Amino acid sequence: MWHRIHALVIKELLALMRDPRERILIIVPPLIQLLIFSYAATFDLNHxxxxxxxxxxxxxxxxxxxxxxxxxxxxxxxxxxxxxxxxxxxxxxxxxxxxxxxxxxxxxxxxxxxxxxxxxxxxxxxxxxxxxxxxxxxxxxxxxxxxxxxxxxxxxxxxxxxxxxFNANLESRLFIVPGVIGVLLLVVVIMSTALSVAREREQGTFDQLLVTPLRPLEILIGKSMPGLIIGLFEATIVIGTAVWWFDVPLRGHLATLYFGILLFLLSAIGVGLMISSLAATLQQALLGGFMFLVPAVILSGFATPIGNMPQAVQYITLFNPLRYIMVVLRGVFLEGTPFSLLLNQFWPMALIGVCTLAFAGWLFRHRMY
Incomplete structure (x- = not known):
């Protein structure tokens, strides 16, 4: 029995290390994340x-x-x-x-x-x-x-x-719950879209799309819509739970909140489709999704303030859509921030969404032709 287990372990290790991309995913990202998180994840305030x-x-x-x-x-x-x-x-x-x-x-x-x-x-x-x-x-x-x-x-x-x-008793629930909404939406959308193309490619059904009349743009839209629908449905559930179960005050307008969530979902879908298009296997898509999720949460201001991070790390957070939706969620919930004052949070998410979706569309065309 132990001989068979030993042989299986050796086989899995060889299969894992045979692909140069997977070797890089195993070794390089943890080292980079360790360096970044050691500076970014701190509860000390210096300024x-x-x-x-x-x-x-x-x-x-x-x-x-x-x-x-x-x-x-x-x-x-x-x-x-x-x-x-x-x-x-x-x-x-x-x-x-x-x-x-x-x-x-x-x-x-x-x-x-x-x-x-x-x-x-x-x-x-x-x-x-x-x-x-x-x-x-x-x-x-x-x-x-x-x-x-x-x-x-x-x-x-x-x-x-x-x-x-805005939070007279400094209740941590009023700060944490709106942030959790953004994290949950990111996890659901990234994982659902990051696995879509990789799953079809691994099962062989992606090749069947190549012989259909569908154009790359149509495939991109078709892959984006399920994530958008699931994200909006999930957002409605968690917003209702936050308001009626956790008693988090919703002082702003729902239209402003949903507009920010829509832009955030589009940017998250773009990132997920990029990961899915780059991954050759389902395992690579899973690793890529988690490799993005962990830094995105740490560098979003969810638990530790961005202003207390080193300047170089603060520049990295500018490419993180979760950073902007955190401001939108907490602003609309706790202080009733109007639409006009959130424009500086809306346009970066829109820009990230346009760039990532465009790059995902280019990857589709590159893989199809």
């Missing part, structure tokens, strides 16, 4: 975009602000002069945190009275907001310890008051 609204201007306020700006975790992007500037700054994602120092901050501290300092957070990414809030708490606690020690106080002089926009 939290911070804005400061100093209503006090006293020495104590300047000391507290210098503690924030001197920390390696924060990057001062703007000093505000009006309460009205805060809304646009957070809505446009120009700052993740706004530190608000009240007018009588320094005076109350000098008189030995307790006071408050306010932190406003962008709660759309609850994980990032929680990490940034912990950094802010540590800085305020260190400021309290220093002030108590220097002025011989018995109680902490400053209390931190926080308020998160």
């Amino acid at each position: 939290v975009r911070l804005a400061v609204y100093d209503q006090d201007g006293g020495s104590a306020a300047r000391q507290l602000i210098s503690d924030f700006t001197g920390s390696p975790n924060f990057e001062l992007v703007r000093r505000l002069h009006s309460q009205h500037d805060i809304t646009g700054l957070i809505n446009n994602r120009n700052a993740l945190m706004v530190l608000v120092v009240p007018q009588d901050f320094s005076r109350r501290l000098r008189n030995g009275l307790p006071t408050q300092v306010q932190v406003l957070l962008d709660g759309r990414n609850s994980n990032t907001a929680m990490i940034a809030l912990n950094y802010a708490r540590n800085i305020v606690n260190n400021f309290n310890d220093s002030w108590q020690r220097d002025h011989h106080l018995a109680k902490p002089p400053a209390a931190l008051v926080t308020h998160a926009w």
Whole structure:
């Protein structure tokens, strides 16, 4: 028995390693993914975009602000002069945190009275907001310890008051569930389209298409439509589940949401058909699909913020359609982002879809003629 098993193992290894493309798929992608993921998949925040609204201007306020700006975790992007500037700054994602120092901050501290300092957070990414809030708490606690020690106080002089926009309680469910919708749609569409041509080629039925009157464009459309239909059906189910089962608020318009999903599905179908056209066997199509899916999820901002990744990795994420649908899903669900403000997310997905579908069509013609 063991002799037969040994012979079977040797045969499978030889069959696997005989194809140069499969040898490359086994060795090269894991090494590349290890290098990329080691830099990209991190929950540490090094450059939290911070804005400061100093209503006090006293020495104590300047000391507290210098503690924030001197920390390696924060990057001062703007000093505000009006309460009205805060809304646009957070809505446009120009700052993740706004530190608000009240007018009588320094005076109350000098008189030995307790006071408050306010932190406003962008709660759309609850994980990032929680990490940034912990950094802010540590800085305020260190400021309290220093002030108590220097002025011989018995109680902490400053209390931190926080308020998160779009996700008041920083519930991770409201951040995770919309992201899961994008991941599920990508997995379903990529795997269903990536296997289509490779399966027919392996079964020999793809050759029968060559003798039919169908043109390459018609074959491309025929291969794309099932993935699009399945994706839209899947999207409807998961959106309904998110709203009625998980109580995720849907503050935007369904038309805006479905338009973004449609563009995302077209780009995912293009990637899947490219993989399917390049793969000679079903096994290669499966490996190619997973080789795309894992980096796409890691580099999408699903769990770790893209802004915290190295600059070179951030450029790579520009070719990832999942990156853009994450912004669309979370924007429409959590903040009710209108169509006009999502145009900068729509056109990259449309461009990726056009390029990938065009390349898949070229591969069809190349294989047919």
